[in-house]
Amino acid sequence: MLRKTGIVLAAILVVLSSLIVLRAGRETELPPAAPWDLVVSPPTGETAGEAAPYVGEENKPAAEIAVAGPHGQLVGAPYVTDVTANSALINWVFRGTAATGADEQGWRGLHSKVSGLRPGATYYYDVLRDGSGAGAGRFTTPPAGGSFTFMVYGDTRTREDVHRQVAGKAAERSPAFVVHTGDLVADGLNARLWPGFFVAGQDLFRKTVLFPIVGNHEKNSPLYLRLFPHPLTYYSFDWGDAHFTMMNSDVGTAAPTKEERERFWSEQLKWLEEDLRGASSARFRFVTLHHPPFTAIGKRQAGTKKLAADLAPIFQKHHVHAVFSGHDHNYQRHVVDGIQYIVTGGGGAPLYDLDSPIPGVTEKVAKVENFVLAKVNGAQCAMEAVALDGSTIESFVIHSKSPAKTASVAAAGK
Ligand SMILES: [Fe+2]
């Protein structure tokens, strides 16, 4: 009897050990060591592929993208940047200790580039792959032409609860991407504030693509470039037939000496001209900079004069259709030489009074939290300024008559 029991126990041990081997075998099949490498797998969840992502049928997930990474605490949702017709950068932030790979500030921003994508397709990803969905999101690549919707907002600093509400309301409108006009956080040098930005905006970020610029509150912080890794703080991108020029107008913090700051600005103006010249065949040209060249806030008007003098002639020369800014925590629209100057700085920061509309220039002002939704469809761009409660502040349409001409504007609902 004793001997029989021994045989049974031995058999159980053999089975158990073979299970352990099998499990270990499975684990060794997981993607090789480099912990932040991107893994693209077919939707069936079978062994990870290595070449182009699986491309599904219309209205089905075009690919499932899984990223091997730490199982530390993910901060908010992942966010996607730098999307082109065939590539994207998937980013996420995790909290942890040095032992789990976090930097000295207690968190770390990670980035994984995906390539081999196709235009106008929706991709799904999951940076945790833990079955919780916490690390999951989606994004859409730009279409070859045709129609798309984007949104603009900014100044999400200080009141994270309000930012969360604005982002949630904007997410309901399903923009393909988000242009952020700067002042993401109250103090870009304060490492503790950055995680809150991603937590507050997560409902929006996990469904879209984020294109930010710096505001004065970023303070030229190196932490910004750790989260949005670009060689420079100004850049441009294309989406469909539209071109987007993203500037850094915070010259005051750009360099330590006056001479360096002046050089920073003159080099950027040179780049701006080259960038817009290169976009002359685009159907729409949009420029974003944090500081508004025109404002209806009386005490700030003197400070905008140099900016307007430097930029307005360039925008006019290169037939820019609309200029987006923030910095003023409200909504404003001004029209100068047929160009729309839209201020949307109502993403959460405390609101500012609007006391001095510019005669003949200012079309609309509203002291309210807001975002702007833009629907590009062929030669038309329908814009809607949306208040936090979802109501329409105003809507208007920009027409691109030809790539070489300034748009005409049909305003409605002023
Ligand atoms: Fe601001």
Ligand SMILES: [Fe+2]
């Ligand atoms: Fe600002």
